[in-house]
Amino acid sequence: MISAVGLRKSFGEFEAVKGIDVDVRRGEAFGFLGPNGAGKSSTMRMIAAVSPVGGGELRILGMDPATDGPAIRGRLGVCPQEDTLDNELNVYDNLYIYGRYFGIDKATVRERTDELLTFVSLTEKAKSKVEDLSGGMKRRLTIARSLINQPDLLLLDEPTTGLDPQARHVLWDQLFRLKQAGVTLVITTHYMDEAEQLCDRLVVMDKGLIVAEGSPRELIDAHSTREVAELRFGVGEHEALAAKVEDLGDRVEVLPDRLLVYSHDGEEVIAKVHERGLQPAAVLVRRSTLEDVFLRLTGRTLVD
Ligand SMILES: Nc1ncnc2c1ncn2[C@@H]1O[C@H](COP(=O)(O)OP(=O)(O)OP(=O)(O)O)[C@@H](O)[C@H]1O
Numbered sequence: 001m002i003s004a005v006g007l008r009k010s011f012g013e014f015e016a017v018k019g020i021d022v023d024v025r026r027g028e029a030f031g032f033l034g035p036n037g038a039g040k041s042s043t044m045r046m047i048a049a050v051s052p053v054g055g056g057e058l059r060i061l062g063m064d065p066a067t068d069g070p071a072i073r074g075r076l077g078v079c080p081q082e083d084t085l086d087n088e089l090n091v092y093d094n095l096y097i098y099g100r101y102f103g104i105d106k107a108t109v110r111e112r113t114d115e116l117l118t119f120v121s122l123t124e125k126a127k128s129k130v131e132d133l134s135g136g137m138k139r140r141l142t143i144a145r146s147l148i149n150q151p152d153l154l155l156l157d158e159p160t161t162g163l164d165p166q167a168r169h170v171l172w173d174q175l176f177r178l179k180q181a182g183v184t185l186v187i188t189t190h191y192m193d194e195a196e197q198l199c200d201r202l203v204v205m206d207k208g209l210i211v212a213e214g215s216p217r218e219l220i221d222a223h224s225t226r227e228v229a230e231l232r233f234g235v236g237e238h239e240a241l242a243a244k245v246e247d248l249g250d251r252v253e254v255l256p257d258r259l260l261v262y263s264h265d266g267e268e269v270i271a272k273v274h275e276r277g278l279q280p281a282a283v284l285v286r287r288s289t290l291e292d293v294f295l296r297l298t299g300r301t302l303v304d
Pocket of ligand 1: 011014016034035036037038039040041042043158190
């Protein structure tokens with residue numbers, strides 16, 4: 001569906017994307033995970049054929065965005081980071097008029113609009129103004145709109161940023177159903193839980209480069225341990241205490257508000273911490289996540 005080799009993008013002197021290789025297969029949910037400024041949106045805009053390729057090679061659905069932009073855009077669905085809904089129009093017309101803009105005949109657009117409103121559970125809001133919708137409803141309407149041309153490939157730039165947890169889960173459920181229906185999804189996100197929930201495969205991006213690639217499970221297995229013990233001591237104590245626990249696991253990370261001890265058995269780490277007479281204010285044992293992978297690879301957290 002997408003093949004990129006040595007893909008680059010610069011803005012003046014600044015290199016936002018520094019030569020990345022990406023291969024997205026039909027039917028998968030593929031993620032670009034990385035913090036703000038990693039180059040995810042710049043990559044996505046090149047894939048959407050709305051921003052010229054700065055260097056390297058890019059093929060979308062077998063086509064070249066430099067020469068086949070309109071054909072590519074006609075077969076993609078794009079859900080941009082910012083909602084670009086028309087506030088002057090009601091919910092129904094946002095879909096209907098967008099469909100007509102694609103040149104789809106009236107009867108077909110009406111049929112698809114009804115289907116999509118059902119799919120995103122907005123049928124009862126058909127006559128409502130866009131400005132009266134909640135953030136989650138607006139996102140769902142944006143996704144519905146991006147599906148009006150029945151795309152094979154749907155690009156979603158930070159689909160759940162700014163939504164509350166419940167609205168995020170509703171959206172994940174809908175994206176999951178789209179994937180089951182055979183739509184290839186490409187998602188950028190800085191939420192590691194979103195990447196873990198939705199993506200079959202992903203690349204971890206940082207400062208314009210891909211630093212790791214694989215399924216969430218593969219990435220965690222390759223770059224982290226099974227469990228993590230989180231130890232919270234007093235403010236400013238973590239750096240000094242790291243030396244006292246570093247032999248308890250495979251490695252220790254020092255964050256401003258906690259120590260992370262990586263091992264196969266977090267409870268055992270906690271027991272030994274107490275045996276040593278150390279008294280953390282709070283402890284937590286959890287499974288490793290993609291956040292740990294990112295921390296391992298870059299020394300920083302995903303959301304600063
Ligand atoms: N049109 C532009 N002109 C100049 N610099 C830009 C432009 N677009 C992006 N950049 C810069 O390129 C870098 C990568 O931005 P990009 O939006 O691709 O990152 P991102 O990973 O998608 O992060 P975000 O989640 O904040 O969008 C950033 O430092 C950004 O400031």
